Amino acid sequence: MKSNSRLLSAPYTVWMTIFIVVPMLLVGYFAFTDKAGSFTLENILSVGQYSNVFLRSIWLGAVATVISLGLGYPFAYIIAKMNAKRQNVMIMLVMLPMWMNFLLRTYAWMTLLEDNGLINSALAAIGLPRVHMINTAGAVVLGMVYNYIPYMILPLYSVLTKMDQSVIEAAQDLGANGRQVFLKVVVPLSMPGIISGVTMVFVPAVSTFIISKMLGGGGNLLIGDLIDMQFLGSAYNPNLGSAVSLVLMVIILICMGIMNQFDDGEVNEKGGMLL
Amino acid sequence: MKKIGGRIYTFLIFLFLYAPILVLIVFSFNDTDTGSRVVWGGFSLRWYRKLFEDRLILEALRNTLVIAVVSAVVSTVLGTVAAIGINGMKRLPRRIMMSITNFPMVNPEIVTGVSLMLLFVSAVRLFGGRSLGMGSLFAAHITFCLPYVILSVLPKLRQMDPNLYEAAQDLGCPPLKAFFKVVLPEIMPGIVTGMIMAFTLSIDDFVISYFTSGTTQTLPIYIYSMTRKRISPEINALSTVMFGAVMVLLIIVNVRNGREQDGPKRQDL
């Protein structure tokens, strides 16, 4: 099987070359050329004008990631402690909303957060002042957390539930109390889950354009919106759009590089099996 | 005490996850002329009637399903074959193949989307042909489904006893037959998982479709245009129908899985 099987992946290699490698090269090409097709650095340089957009995206994405981790870790921990049957039900319930189109889920928050939406109507009904929520940065973060928290919970749950119970017992046996066991053993051992959770939330959060459009109004332009505008929007300029995309990719690569620093080689080997 | 705290916490998280969906569902039955999403005007199925009379929605649904089926099948066949190839590779080429496979999974979707758009637009400009539409959607969907198929088939190949295939041949089975009789049944669970993932990812995809669809409508794109323009409770009805469909599907799958055996826990990412 081994000898001639390598040829089997040839169609795949060709496919991925055409639809992944070439398009990426095109992004590079467009980023460094002008409309006439001659080399220029102007696109890349003008990305600098949008540094506030980049900072906002990274900031909101980071806040959403931290909140997701903060909310998701205890939740995953609680689930992992349940008996097997209930665990399956709980995980099903976490995944179920993900199977619903995320535009619809985000739209649902619009109806809740609007100035005369359900939450405000409810507040008014009990005599409290209305709160302006839609079209704020907070609403965008909320939308990010809502949409991406399952991607945080699932990998965390997966490491926590697979964690070797005897290692935890060994720590207790050696004199660690509940808190020490958690900090010195459980958290370090769940690092691969934390890293994949953080990546899986941060990457889509930082590059989203729907959530900011639907919940953030016009005032919370993110990188995704910027790219969208250059390709399908009013500001049509694929060269600038490609440059922004390239910078976005670089930022994400850097972030992931930093994340992987937290993960030392050995745990990584174990974490690799998670995929 | 600790247990109660845990329960309350779990409940609050689920409330957060499900409250918006519940609101959508409730208001899909709202009888109102103004299309208000807040005031309850009594029970009615009018938005469902309207939904099923909407020719555009039905066409978008048809497109979505056609694309999902085609891309799931193509990516499953192509991906399974590729996984077998990759599994037989030496270390270095395998690592290269895996990097290419992993790339679209870590790359922001929007970047994949615009890069494919650039490819299709450039191709049209260079070679002529029709502009973006079903063709480009097929290509794009197959592309982003492939890695998921490979990553669900590959572990099954790794787990497989390498002597199985040799044993079959040893017992007189010709190679191709040995593959279908021995290898394929072993990796079938991975193939099925990959195919289901490909199908659902394709149905659900918005970002990449958005950049590669041209004027063709898929359901998520249509939903997007609805949220942009007229906001009508029709969309609530649509959400409810889709949610119901997913629920039924999941229950069927789960009951079936449960009956088969308690089995290894699937990793549905």
Add this chain to the structure above:
Amino acid sequence: MKNTIISLKDITVSYDGEQVLGGFHLEIHDGEFVTLLGPSGCGKTTVLRTIAGFIKPDAGAVFFKDKNITDLPPHKREVNTIFQKYALFPHLNVYENIAFGMRLKGRNEKEIKQTVHEMLSMVNLTGYAHRGISQLSGGQQQRVAIARALANEPKVLLLDEPLGALDLKLRKDMQVELKKIQQQTGITFVFVTHDQEEALSMSDMVVVMDGGVIQQIGSPTDIYNEPKNAFVADFIGESNILDGVMLEDYSVRFAGHTFRCLDSGFGRNTPVDVVIRPEDIKVVEPDSTLIIGDVTAVTFKGVHYEIIVDVAGFKWMIQSTECRQVGDHIGLALTPNDIHVMQKSEYSGVFGDYSTFSDEMEEDRNASDEADAREEENPVKEERAEREEKDNEI
């Protein structure tokens, strides 16, 4: 000298409504190497985990010296455990694994460093301090686990089948090493195993368990030479167990004849089980002895031949350095010293002669004839044969 360090009083433990231990009593003396021996599911690991504090008994109490520690959580007990699969912390290197317990106690770095190095040299791993856990072999991981537990200066070390995952040669080496460490440190070891040879060669005291009940406690030689009932006799080594009647003191009747023996105190005409070890039986000419039979099987075992002899339908196992042919008519000679008389117990009749063994083989042969080359049959048979082979080896 023999101070009790751990005592279990009236311990009852159930899992999911199924009682594993009921009214269990055990006293462990300071400085001894105690082995809990029994087949899987006999409750030996439960006893160990109860001592460690991972299981809280439904009833009864655990005492450490004179202190009731039943409600003390594991991290406050002065006992440490070597886990079956080592349970080393994969995110820490060898040094940090061993230092784990001392860091929790807030020892200073200098002290920690010194102890870690002492421990490493004790388990022959000097120079491995900065290795990662995954870079170690099974035997090395095992030794790190031992060092990690000992660094915590436990009063009692609990070992849960620690050698089970090692290959035969390594296991033998580790047996010697563990025994040496125990003698060096003088720490009480409570060792759980299902391997009777391991138990006999390492322990000061063996506790044979089955069904959550202690069948016999004693020194390895006592257990082997004077098994209390058919279970112990069968579990420890090979034995021919015969139905007999104690006619009077020093006189027992079995296999159709009356023999002199060294046992007394059973009363007159009391039904008993008679144990005869295969290595005690001498093969003689048929006309010079009472027990006469035909050889039905001979297996070469290296040190000796294992000969199955059919004596009026009862199959005896004999270990002899002399080779015999199948079909030979031979006599079996016994001296009073070779005959061990045991009280009848619930196990009487469960373990009998070696005919069950051959019958089973016969059945398999018939079954496989019928099924011809049905593939599924093979692994089962093979496994059984392997198991039997292993039993016979011992």
